[in-house]
Amino acid sequence: MLKVHHLNQSRSQRVLWALEELNVPYDIIRYEREKTMLAPASLKKVHPLGKSPVLEDDGLIIAESGAILEYLEEYYDPTHQLQPQDKAQKLQYRFWLHYAEGSLMPLLLMKLVFGRLGKPPVPFGLRTLGNALGQGVQKAYLNQQIETHARFIEAELAHKPWFAGDNLSMADVQMSFPVFALLSRGSIDNLPNLQAWKKRVEMRPAWKQGIEKGGPFTLPGE
Missing domain, CATH: 3.40.30.10 (Glutaredoxin)
Known part of the structure; x- marks a missing residue:
């Protein structure tokens, strides 16, 4: 097993x-x-x-x-339940499968790290400087980059329920962690398509069963 x-x-x-x-x-x-x-x-x-x-x-x-x-x-998955077979959709499937960790997640991780430079375990005497540095990097670079990605994803989901098309695929599974993190930590408003996608995920019996077995999945903010 x-x-x-x-x-x-x-x-x-x-x-x-x-x-x-x-x-x-x-x-x-x-x-x-x-x-x-x-x-x-x-x-x-x-x-x-x-x-x-x-x-x-x-x-x-x-x-x-x-x-x-x-x-x-x-x-x-012998019946390709979670992989589209249409050429165009398969290309989208492959893109999102790699985009999740290759492009989006590094920015979100950087935001988390820089957002905590003014908090433990950073030594007390360095927290003021750390907070200023962290906020400066976010304002000058990270926030703009993350918003660009958020608007890109929001537009991509405007005319399809799932990342690769009409059906759930491994692309959605792979994108779940960064999307949940983005909605929790990104501080970006007006993302109705992403919020609707998240709700569709959370309504799936398999998602609920995974949560029951694996434990809470909340990805709190900074």
Whole structure:
């Protein structure tokens, strides 16, 4: 049986959702974040990077969300339930599958990091300087970049319910983490298409089942 090394409040929620959509049985090995919000050192026993998610399948160890989702699509989705076959939609599917972590998520992570430069664990004496630096970088660069991406995604969802077209795909699964983070931390108003997409995700039985098994998924703001 497949094993998912699952860290709370992390990208591994995507893997649980995908497995529930595919109705593939799996076991969960749970890990809790440290007070620093980093993954525990015990994850390094599974993969040298010590990150989650990690998927185990008959001795194979697969890391990285996108690689895991492509692996599940290749070996556990024989009817291509979560991959479009139309050429144009397949191109969109591939774009969003890579865009999520290649373009959008780095900006959101930077915003989180710079937003916390004035807070613990930054030493008390450096917090004023850290806060000024963090706010300056966000104002001068990050906020504009994130809004550009948010408006791009909002426009893309204006005429289709899912990222690759009319049906849910692994592209939506991959985009779930950065979109939830964007809506939580991006401080951008008037994104009705993104909000509607989020509601469609949250209404899916497989999403709810993944939450029940994996634990709360709230991605609080800074």
